[in-house]
Ligand code: BEZ
């Protein structure tokens with residue numbers, strides 16, 4: 053068989069499979085399945101996938117399934133390290149005016165975090181350099197969004213989120229509501245870089261490809277207000293070693309902030325004297341209108 057005949061055979065198979073979805077009632081499902089088949093077939097043809105490699109891929113996905121449970125989602129992690137999560141976010145959060153850019157939610161968000169007052173402490177005693185974060189929440193026209201709900205979560209100085217602790221303590225997570233002028237502030241700890249869970253198939257993939265599991269130091273935000281698009285984002289720490297090689301491709305330049313270290317004994321903006329060095333950062337949050 054000539055290589056032309058072989059290529060025609062492969063293309064004909066793709067066409068037959070695509071054609072099999074012709075009767076799909078949902079036009080969206082039809083579009084998604086047809087495109088998925090075209091891309092999967094193109095991939096197998098492009099790399100000339102061997103049958104052993106096909107089997108290895110099935111075994112790999114099976115291993116992802118086996119390690120996944122209510123607390124661990126290896127498929128989302130795989131999507132994250134392939135940049136697929138970030139690409140989906142990019143597709144769905146088109147730039148709109150000055151709206152703050154979105155990034156990955158990650159596996160450590162927990163609903164029903166404790167509420168804190170403005171200026172309150174979201175660390176709940178976790179280890180880390182004390183950190184004061186402040187800013188405003190506004191819409192794209194610059195109007196403050198009083199009452200906007202601000203969820204924040206981060207890891208402690210050891211790179212652990214509270215859900216990774218052996219006990220069920222809550223630490224480094226809270227929600228608060230913006231004031232009448234849109235302002236907010238809270239105390240936390242200075243973000244540090246940490247590895248994503250790398251003791252499973254995703255870690256094996258990173259190891260085999262010479263990639264680091266480290267995430268650039270960050271603090272997570274989820275901000276919502278009526279009539280506005282909910283924003284899931286982070287702030288990153290200027291000068292952090294991992295900004296250029298974040299394992300899940302979550303860094304956007306617009307989200308990098310200066311954290312200004314303050315000498316021990318400097319009072320915080322709410323008048324508390326802190327005996328150790330602490331740091332502060334500002335984050336102005338701009339929400340895009342819902343449906344934009
Ligand atoms: C996180 O930032 O919490 C995270 C994001 C993606 C994968 C793992 C962790």
Ligand code: FE
Nearest residue numbers: 158160270272
């Ligand atoms: Fe994180």
